[in-house]
Amino acid sequence: MHPTKTYISQRKGRMQLSISQEVLDRIEPLREEVNFSAEAEQLFSAIAERVERQKWVERNSDALREHGKVIAQTGLAGTEFDRL
Numbered sequence: 001m002h003p004t005k006t007y008i009s010q011r012k013g014r015m016q017l018s019i020s021q022e023v024l025d026r027i028e029p030l031r032e033e034v035n036f037s038a039e040a041e042q043l044f045s046a047i048a049e050r051v052e053r054q055k056w057v058e059r060n061s062d063a064l065r066e067h068g069k070v071i072a073q074t075g076l077a078g079t080e081f082d083r084l
Contacts, residue, residue, distance in 0.1 A: 027036060
């Protein structure tokens with residue numbers, strides 16, 4: 001995910017978070033400069049994408065491994081057209 005990418009959602013929800021008072025004290029003066037809700041939304045989206053990708057790999061690990069074995073035995077499809 002690109003850090004400057006903006007996500008606009010029509011529907012918003014709420015989530016309760018516990019954040020250390022030290023962090024809250026540090027970011028309070030920055031509220032006019034930083035949209036912390038948007039920043040958090042982007043970070044949560046990136047976290048969700050990472051976890052979903054990992055779960056996909058875990059669910060499909062057997063098939064991926066078998067596919068790798070087939071490629072090792074037979075080569076990649078289309079390599080006969082390589083001209084290098």
